[in-house]
Amino acid sequence: MQDEVTQLVLEQALNGLQFGLMLFLLAAGLTLVFGIMDCINLAHGSLYMVGAYFVAAAAQAADSFWIGLGAGVAGAALLGLLLELSLFRQLYKRDHLSQVLATFALILIANEAVRVIWGAQPVMLNPPDALAGPVELSLFGEAFFYPAYRLVIIAFGLAVAALLYLLVAKSRVGMWVRAGASNREMTQALGINVQALFTAVFVFGAALCALAGGLLGPLLAVQVGMGESVLILAFVVIIIGGIGSIRGALVGSLIVGTVDTLGRALLPTLLRALLPADAASTLGPALASILIYLLMATILFFKPQGLFPARA
């Protein structure tokens, strides 16, 4: 019995880590665009959706998940470039209301375009056969089965986090990005080509979106509207973490991922011990789904700028 509880907790911790890292891929791009360019991009979730469709289409055409992933991410980056050059460049100067309106319109356009091209029904994207099953893991002396593909996602997430850390904290471009996030005008005055920097950041954000969409495609349904639900979580993450901060996005993602997973796993069971079964089955799922918003409210109460504010 003791073994089983430890196994359950370990498995849930891995699930939380995996979910958090995927949220991080989305939140990293979003927080940079929001923090550096002061631009609210509601269509970030649409890039995630379009990225997933690109990956699915390319994977089917090439009959290889990995080629599909590469081609899909490249395609989404190209789309991000076109969007930045044509639309977002005009939006940076506008107020937040215009940005919300324009990017909300983009959501509608993206959803309808995807429906016209790929149809209303979800499309298929499966993991490589070698990763489709579970593997036996041994952690802290506990052996248990865990989906191989989720481990790959964790590896990708950690690799991207490390790469971003090196880029942002150690490279010259990263220095510009951080400078841009904390004071845009001063950065510009110091002779940095902020426009080119914006384009690069936006394209990079789009590529990360597509990477998240493509990696999650085999776990989730690749379907119209898949971006919106994830977008809300990504916003929660960057608000918790502090807008414009990559470190905040990483910590925020891991917190949200873990709290959401553990809440869903443990709350209903805990409540059942305290309340009658009927009330627990109603209250448990409801409480679990608002848990991260409670968390966000609590954090904002104590740290209104988020955990790691970029403009300290």
Added chain:
Amino acid sequence: MSLRLTALATALMLAGSVHAADSLKVGLVSTLSGPGAGLGVDIRDGFTLAMKQLNGKLGGLPAEVLIADDQQNPDIAKQAADKFLKKDKVDFMTGIVFSNIMLAVGPAVFENKTFYISANAGPSQYAGEQCNPFFFNVAWQNDNLHEAVGKIVQDKGYKNVVIVTPNYPGGKDAVSGFKRYYKGKVAEEVYTKLGQLDYAAELAQIRSLKPDALFFFLPGGMGINFVKQFVASGLSRDTQLFAPGFSADEDVIKSVGNSMLGMFNSSHWAHDMENAENKRFVADFQKEYNRLPSLYASQGYDAAFLMDGAVRDVKGKVEDKAALQKALEAKRFKSVRGDFKFNSNHYPVQNYYLRAIGKDASGRVTNKTMGTIFSNHADAYVAQCKMK
């Protein structure tokens, strides 16, 4: 130019207001955009295919099908239905996918004394106390497919079952339908958030419960996510999956693929059923839309033929509501599911079948009919219906 437009507009308005008995109008309100669109699109396509086979006529009268998208929103559905009822003066309505939308639209349709032929939504309210002479359901009562799964899980001797369903009224109905016929132990009822994407937490919980069978009702994208993740977690080795037909139809199979192999589900119809009507339907549907039809498509198709048979029976006199009601009750058409009849609450009394997902001769992953679960099965609410 503007004069011509005005003339055209006037002509259209006249055409709209003068309702000639030598032609018919059908208002089809369905979910054609958003995450639930796959279902509505299939109903529409099934209905449209039937109209094409009928040369655009219902019971010999030329018929126009007006189509509106409800965006899975009861308010928008109600507006669209009101327009069809008051402005276009349609003779029949059909198409709604979701029961909550059906319950919002129903009162206006019944008050207008227009016949509603439901090609999907089968709420318990309209089967029981609120049954209405103007409401016919050509598909099933919502609980039926869940009851069939409960029966087969019971019959196959499973002893320890976990149920997974979203935390909303449809989910609770599924659980009560299932438990009406499954009498064994339910280890856990897992209620997830509606629209939930990731089921890792639930799957870990299920693993710790070690059930021998798992019943899930997760419509649309939720079911796709769940099955993929269930198989990837390795749980399918020890736990047999069961679902109602909605969660295991061709639309879901198309996006999940091999992971669904071996899964059991229940349905009142299957694309491999051996009857002439069904063979024609499946072949023509594939030719027209280049995909296998789902049960939703078969229901849309049957709705059109139900109307066709009834209008022919009353010789086109659709104003005689009492006669038209009798003709609809008599069900003057051959359904693609084989024989069925309407109960006193205007819901079908019919067979429910067990289907298993396997590979067909061409290697395609698809449903295979394995046997009958219920013969001439009625719903549980008919006794509460006092049809006026």
